[in-house]
Amino acid sequence: MSQYSGKICFYEGRCFTGRCLEVYGDCDNFQDRGFMNRVNSIRVESGAWICYDHPDFKGQQYILERGEYPEFQRWNSHNDHMGSCRPIRMHGEQYRMELFEGCNYTGQCMELCDDCPFLQSxxxxxxxxxxxxxxxxxxxxxxxEPNFRGRMYIVERGNYCGHNEWQAQNPHIQSIRRIVNYF
Structure with missing residues (x-):
């Protein structure tokens, strides 16, 4: 298993019932694998994953780490729609990022190396x-929102010169945490 893979199982029914789709890497469209886009429970057996409510890695993002999610509310979704997923690109254990108030790395800058429940603090x-x-x-x-709530956006190693590059509808970010991968 490479450092970019893992295993995640999607179930049509709540509490891990109904048809199951097992995924070990990028899956850009659940329907292409004969699985409808209705997901009511998820079991992450290894790795950390980004799941999207639409195919082709589009739409609302959900971060799922190792564990069990017996109903869609457990991954902060408001419905049972899920269309694609991919493992999070983990390279090791060194965490560092710079945040900028303005586009193209302008304005106030802040460096983070650990979790921050409220940026203004x-x-x-x-x-x-x-x-x-x-x-x-x-x-x-x-x-x-503060305290790791609200819409979530995943960023991996690289440069993002505008909020649209991490698929955000607006630039409002108030808390940030590291993804710690458990294999």
């Missing part, structure tokens, strides 16, 4: 993050 003067640089090995989840 660390001196970031706004709730707008318009660009991000992710260094090191780890991936991060950015949340629209």
């Amino acid at each position: 660390r001196g970031f003067n706004t709730n707008c993050v318009n660009s991000v640089r992710v260094f090191g090995d780890g991936a991060w989840v950015m949340y629209e």
